[in-house]
Amino acid sequence: MSEPLALTLGQKFELERMNRAIDATADPQALRGLAKQLLQAWHNQKAATQWVMRQQMGSPARVPTELGLDTIGFDGPPPSPDGMDAGEG
Numbered sequence: 001m002s003e004p005l006a007l008t009l010g011q012k013f014e015l016e017r018m019n020r021a022i023d024a025t026a027d028p029q030a031l032r033g034l035a036k037q038l039l040q041a042w043h044n045q046k047a048a049t050q051w052v053m054r055q056q057m058g059s060p061a062r063v064p065t066e067l068g069l070d071t072i073g074f075d076g077p078p079p080s081p082d083g084m085d086a087g088e089g
Contacts, residue, residue: 025031
């Protein structure tokens with residue numbers, strides 16, 4: 001049986017810090033922006049979790065495009081048979 005999911009002490013402190021920052025913000029526009037950032041982070045985390053689960057099950061990796069991560073350091077797609085890069089021509 002696996003352990004239940006638990007936050008580390010550092011994560012608990014960060015959560016409390018962010019909760020206090022939200023409580024101290026009275027500007028609706030700032031809160032709206034924060035809500036959008038949190039929504040994006042939540043969806044990124046869901047995609048990352050799904051990717052890890054697929055990796056454990058042996059499915060092919062597609063992390064850069066699925067998570068919207070910067071692809072610096074990845075080789076990218078293979079060249080096309082006609083020698084032109086995608087988007088050329």
